[in-house]
Amino acid sequence: MSYMLQHLHNGWQVDQAILSEEDRVVVIRFGHDWDPTCMVMDETLYKCADKMKNFAVVYLVDITEVPDFNKMYELYDPCTCMFFYRNKHIMIDLGTGNNNKINWSMEDMQEFIDIVETVYRGARKGRGLVVSPKDYSTKYRY
Amino acid sequence: MPLPPALLARLAKRGLVEEEKANKPDSSSGGAKTGAPEEVEEVFAEDYDDPSKPDQEEHVDADVVERQPPPQVVPVLTPEVRDIVGDGPVFYETTACPNRINPYHECVLYCKKRYGMREWDPDDDMTKKRDRMLRRYPLPEGWVEVGDYDSGRYYYWNVHTDEVSWLSPTHPKAAMTKSAEQLVGDPTPVWCIFCILILPLSLFPTLGKKDELDPMDPAAYSDIPRGGWSEGLDQRGKAKTGVDVTASGPLFQQRPYPSPGAILRANQGLKKKK
Numbered sequence: 001m002s003y004m005l006q007h008l009h010n011g012w013q014v015d016q017a018i019l020s021e022e023d024r025v026v027v028i029r030f031g032h033d034w035d036p037t038c039m040v041m042d043e044t045l046y047k048c049a050d051k052m053k054n055f056a057v058v059y060l061v062d063i064t065e066v067p068d069f070n071k072m073y074e075l076y077d078p079c080t081c082m083f084f085y086r087n088k089h090i091m092i093d094l095g096t097g098n099n100n101k102i103n104w105s106m107e108d109m110q111e112f113i114d115i116v117e118t119v120y121r122g123a124r125k126g127r128g129l130v131v132s133p134k135d136y137s138t139k140y141r142y
Numbered sequence: 143m144p145l146p147p148a149l150l151a152r153l154a155k156r157g158l159v160e161e162e163k164a165n166k167p168d169s170s171s172g173g174a175k176t177g178a179p180e181e182v183e184e185v186f187a188e189d190y191d192d193p194s195k196p197d198q199e200e201h202v203d204a205d206v207v208e209r210q211p212p213p214q215v216v217p218v219l220t221p222e223v224r225d226i227v228g229d230g231p232v233f234y235e236t237t238a239c240p241n242r243i244n245p246y247h248e249c250v251l252y253c254k255k256r257y258g259m260r261e262w263d264p265d266d267d268m269t270k271k272r273d274r275m276l277r278r279y280p281l282p283e284g285w286v287e288v289g290d291y292d293s294g295r296y297y298y299w300n301v302h303t304d305e306v307s308w309l310s311p312t313h314p315k316a317a318m319t320k321s322a323e324q325l326v327g328d329p330t331p332v333w334c335i336f337c338i339l340i341l342p343l344s345l346f347p348t349l350g351k352k353d354e355l356d357p358m359d360p361a362a363y364s365d366i367p368r369g370g371w372s373e374g375l376d377q378r379g380k381a382k383t384g385v386d387v388t389a390s391g392p393l394f395q396q397r398p399y400p401s402p403g404a405i406l407r408a409n410q411g412l413k414k415k416k
Binding site for chain 2: 011014019073084100
């Protein structure tokens with residue numbers, strides 16, 4: 001489903017995409033379109049995108065095409081999802097130990113929408129760190 | 143011929159001028175003190191407040207000490223002190239007491255008896271150089287040559303302005319300053335610091351050798367190249383991550399990444415540097 005979502009092809013586009021969003025959360029998926037993990041994530045993102053178009057916008061970034069952020073954002077996982085609001089990185093306490101990003105693929109659409117909505121509500125209040133509605137620590141995943 | 147008060151005070155301290163003469167430039171209170179106690183009601187104030195009182199005591203002390211060995215450098219106490227000073231280098235005699243570096247120690251008679259006086263043995267090389275310098279740049283009026291026991295060198299003292307200089311004041315490189323004693327306040331700590339700093343360095347010449355490879359340096363026992371002082375320091379842009387690496391403890395989980403724009407700018411800056 002990656003072809004249905006908008007891709008960003010260089011660092012400048014990524015920067016502008018985030019800067020131009022005044023009042024919406026920018027969800028960026030870093031990874032590869034051909035990666036199976038990303039395919040699952042993209043499916044979820046595509047399904048959510050229309051539902052949360054009022055408060056979030058989704059972009060895809062190929063980390064091979066745009067390697068600018070790999071080092072600073074520690075993009076080592078096949079699929080990484082990050083949230084930005086008004087040119088600020090918003091952290092989510094997912095219970096995984098990494099508050100900076102979602103580095104696995106989510107299959108449940110509603111769960112993802114809940115997370116994005118939490119991010120949006122927290123960021124609107126000026127929070128840099130929000131707590132995910134669901135705990136994603138390993139005991140729940142396996 | 144009127145003497146400058148600075149010179150008078152110094153000479154009086156050494157016992158070369160009579161106390162009355164030294165105190166003349168002072169107010170009448172000095173005279174009242176040395177003279178007979180005419181104003182009895184002021185005795186109290188004199189005892190505690192008069193600054194020249196300790197000098198007087200020292201003078202008495204010095205009398206006892208110095209009368210036995212006649213002063214060698216300045217032969218006779220002539221009324222024209224300028225002439226004495228003009229004779230040759232002035233020396234402020236001190237005991238060779240090792241406790242002199244202690245700022246709270248004041249040498250007493252015992253120190254002199256036990257350790258004797260410091261001896262002046264100038265270096266031949268230094269004397270030659272100093273003679274040549276004085277021939278080229280003779281001392282102007284008001285400047286007196288003084289021997290410094292600590293360095294074994296001569297310095298030059300202006301009796302009018304109380305300035306001192308290591309070189310002849312006419313020398314182009316001469317730096318005339320107030321004496322360290324005046325600049326710092328107490329002379330002894332300066333000498334003390336000098337002792338502590340300079341003497342051990344000269345005693346342990348190995349400290350100066352910097353090129354020797356420390357056996358504990360990894361470069362001494364492995365293939366690692368020898369590093370400079372900046373090796374291993376945090377370098378900009380070399381960080382593994384964009385988050386604040388200095389955050390630790392409870393803050394560790396709360397380190398947001400910089401915005402993409404900031405990262406692009408940082409990358410740009412790194413490229414330019416290369």
